[in-house]
Amino acid sequence: MSFDTAVILVAAGRGSRMGGDLPKQWRDLAGQPVLAHTVAAFRAAGLERILLVIHPDDHARAESFGLQLVNGGATRTESVRAALEMLATDAPARVLIHDGARPLVEVAQIDAVLEALKTHPAAAPALPVTDALWRGAAGKVAGTQARGGLYRAQTPQGFDFPALLAAYRAHPDEAADDVAIAQAAGMDVWITQGSETNIKLTYPADFQRAEQILIAHQTTESQTMDIRLGNGFDVHAFTEGDHCWICGIKVPHDKALLGHSDADVGMHALTDALYGAMAEGDIGRHFPPSDPQWKSAESHIFLRHAADLARAKGFAISNCDVTLICERPKIGPHADAMRAMLAEIMQIEVERVSVKATTSERLGFTGREEGIASIATATLVKS
Numbered sequence: 053m054s055f056d057t058a059v060i061l062v063a064a065g066r067g068s069r070m071g072g073d074l075p076k077q078w079r080d081l082a083g084q085p086v087l088a089h090t091v092a093a094f095r096a097a098g099l100e101r102i103l104l105v106i107h108p109d110d111h112a113r114a115e116s117f118g119l120q121l122v123n124g125g126a127t128r129t130e131s132v133r134a135a136l137e138m139l140a141t142d143a144p145a146r147v148l149i150h151d152g153a154r155p156l157v158e159v160a161q162i163d164a165v166l167e168a169l170k171t172h173p174a175a176a177p178a179l180p181v182t183d184a185l186w187r188g189a190a191g192k193v194a195g196t197q198a199r200g201g202l203y204r205a206q207t208p209q210g211f212d213f214p215a216l217l218a219a220y221r222a223h224p225d226e227a228a229d230d231v232a233i234a235q236a237a238g239m240d241v242w243i244t245q246g247s248e249t250n251i252k253l254t255y256p257a258d259f260q261r262a263e264q265i266l267i268a269h270q271t272t273e274s275q276t277m278d279i280r281l282g283n284g285f286d287v288h289a290f291t292e293g294d295h296c297w298i299c300g301i302k303v304p305h306d307k308a309l310l311g312h313s314d315a316d317v318g319m320h321a322l323t324d325a326l327y328g329a330m331a332e333g334d335i336g337r338h339f340p341p342s343d344p345q346w347k348s349a350e351s352h353i354f355l356r357h358a359a360d361l362a363r364a365k366g367f368a369i370s371n372c373d374v375t376l377i378c379e380r381p382k383i384g385p386h387a388d389a390m391r392a393m394l395a396e397i398m399q400i401e402v403e404r405v406s407v408k409a410t411t412s413e414r415l416g417f418t419g420r421e422e423g424i425a426s427i428a429t430a431t432l433v434k435s
Contacts, residue, residue, distance in 0.1 A: 057145065057146045059102045060149045061105065061150055106121055127226050143213055146211065149207060180204075184199065249265050251265075277433060281432075283427070284322060284323065285425070287426075289417075299407055304381070313350070318376055320426070322372055374394070377412055391405045
């Protein structure tokens with residue numbers, strides 16, 4: 053669905069009710085601009101075709117997001133119209149339109165709108181009005197209003213793209229929101245579940261509330277995530293030979309590494325780091341050197357077992373870092389190949405794997421080129 057769905061983030065306003073010199077969508081919220089939180093929410097929902105509607109004065113700020121930019125108009129309706137016309141050159145099947153100043157929208161709310169669009173031409177989140185409603189005049193209550201059937205509208209509002217584009221082209225006037233234009237064109241709009249936290253930042257107090265919501269969310273998330281760190285260390289001496297196996301790569305050298313298996317010092321350290329993060333001992337516990345079947349075994353067997361065990365326990369390998377300590381052979385020319393090999397064995401992205409090398413400044417057994425040492429760290433995460 054992500055390839056057939058475009059997102060329009062409306063962020064061209066100046067936010068006069070908020071006050072201050074910087075428009076609200078560019079102000080800092082928990083260490084990032086408001087719009088950074090908004091964009092992240094839609095990317096987390098798997099949506100990548102995102103158009104950002106901005107004021108022409110904000111181009112320099114907006115370019116850092118790497119999104120397609122659209123200059124907005126004097127009103128929200130004009131801004132959305134400009135974005136729709138730009139999309140029309142390569143029309144998606146669906147479009148979601150969201151206020152850039154609603155940074156706390158959750159993936160569940162986005163998904164609910166997308167799900168509704170499978171069977172309806174339009175859908176939008178809303179919350180039923182539960183408070184008593186008054187009409188006021190001159191600072192006094194002038195009457196009451198029945199709240200039955202009334203909802204507080206939110207975004208993202210989702211639509212069949214061709215139908216909404218036609219509705220906008222047939223509606224030259226300003227409207228309260230996109231639902232109003234869709235309704236004017238005769239489209240039925242399905243109501244999905246809104247959220248009390250999906251607030252629109254309008255007044256200074258809204259920023260304080262948003263900060264509190266983000267802090268509470270981050271605290272809950274940290275409490276429900278199981279993050280494990282493990283360290284591994286290994287040493288192998290040199291012996292006669294013409295190559296070394298290091299991190300799964302055959303590296304030419306005038307010596308080989310001595311060990312019960314293939315003596316892959318980097319892979320052994322990383323394997324122990326994974327086992328350590330799970331409190332599962334070390335390689336020797338799972339593959340005893342006293343067992344002849346593991347003599348001269350290839351070390352990818354050990355690393356794959358550790359990675360598979362982590363997945364079986366519900367963990368994802370977030371990242372790993374391997375440091376090799378030696379004077380020779382030089383690791384740099386082989387580091388990228390080593391990263392790719394380790395990533396393939398563990399079945400993770402290569403961007404999550406680091407391999408680097410250092411020397412001991414000619415000190416100790418590594419400095420005397422008697423062997424190689426390796427230190428590794430691995431991070432496991434379980435939600």
